[in-house]
Amino acid sequence: FGLNNYDNDSNHWAAFNLNSYIIHDKDLNIIDTIIMDTIPQNNDYFEYKYNNKVYSISHNFENNTNIVYFSSYDLKTGVFISKQIPTPFNIYRCSETFTKNKEFAVLVSKRGTEILTLADMVDPTLMIIDTLGNLVRSNNLSGVFRDYQLVEIGGYFILGNRALYQPANIVLVDKNTLQVEDSIDGDFFVAKAINDSILLGVRGSGFVDINIWNINSKERKTFKFVADTVTGAFADKFRIEYIN
Numbered sequence: 001f002g003l004n005n006y007d008n009d010s011n012h013w014a015a016f017n018l019n020s021y022i023i024h025d026k027d028l029n030i031i032d033t034i035i036m037d038t039i040p041q042n043n044d045y046f047e048y049k050y051n052n053k054v055y056s057i058s059h060n061f062e063n064n065t066n067i068v069y070f071s072s073y074d075l076k077t078g079v080f081i082s083k084q085i086p087t088p089f090n091i092y093r094c095s096e097t098f099t100k101n102k103e104f105a106v107l108v109s110k111r112g113t114e115i116l117t118l119a120d121m122v123d124p125t126l127m128i129i130d131t132l133g134n135l136v137r138s139n140n141l142s143g144v145f146r147d148y149q150l151v152e153i154g155g156y157f158i159l160g161n162r163a164l165y166q167p168a169n170i171v172l173v174d175k176n177t178l179q180v181e182d183s184i185d186g187d188f189f190v191a192k193a194i195n196d197s198i199l200l201g202v203r204g205s206g207f208v209d210i211n212i213w214n215i216n217s218k219e220r221k222t223f224k225f226v227a228d229t230v231t232g233a234f235a236d237k238f239r240i241e242y243i244n
Contacts, residue, residue, distance in 0.1 A: 012026060059091040069083075110122060156175060159173060186211045187211075200242060
């Protein structure tokens with residue numbers, strides 16, 4: 001898969017296996033192949049590229065552990081770094097995003113106890129990790145949240161909230177304090193920030209809801225479309241992008 005490239009270059013980076021990267025230009029011509037035999041095979045795929053390094057944030061899917069694994073590999077020097085960051089509980093779900101401040105926002109959660117919350121994040125912890133693998137700050141959030149995606153927009157991180165037996169909404173978490181500051185009606189499986197105030201979100205099964213929020217005015221517009229090919233609430237069925 002292609003990496004999320006945050007460097008100012010035009011190369012397309014494609015990752016194959018866990019220990020090699022094949023670098024393509026924009027016309028898909030192969031530029032170079034980097035073999036990384038020293039990378040432990042138990043780490044997740046590298047998903048981000050910044051400052052000529054590739055990064056991975058993961059947890060152990062096979063065994064219950066309270067460790068977040070941070071890994072980086074320097075594409076120029078070949079230096080590999082791996083760090084273990086403890087969390088307050090055994091991790092069941094993990095979601096992350098690379099922030100505008102060149103850090104990682106990582107949301108981890110334990111397993112839910114209610115049938116309706118098994119696939120969601122219950123009382124998660126939000127952590128900010130720098131590109132050296134240092135924990136900058138963290139905060140425990142109270143509630144049940146969608147685990148599909150963590151979105152940065154304006155001065156907030158956006159999470160889909162799913163309190164039991166309550167209408168769904170999205171919550172605005174202050175990027176500096178990591179405290180829930182506000183909420184807006186609505187929900188999403190996949191979302192994308194258009195700019196610092198407009199958020200686009202998609203959710204649905206037989207019908208697809210496309211929500212457009214203004215996080216400053218707290219307004220929402222909803223558009224419904226029939227989607228005969230989507231038969232369940234599966235986040236991997238949705239991909240969204242925008243132009244102009």
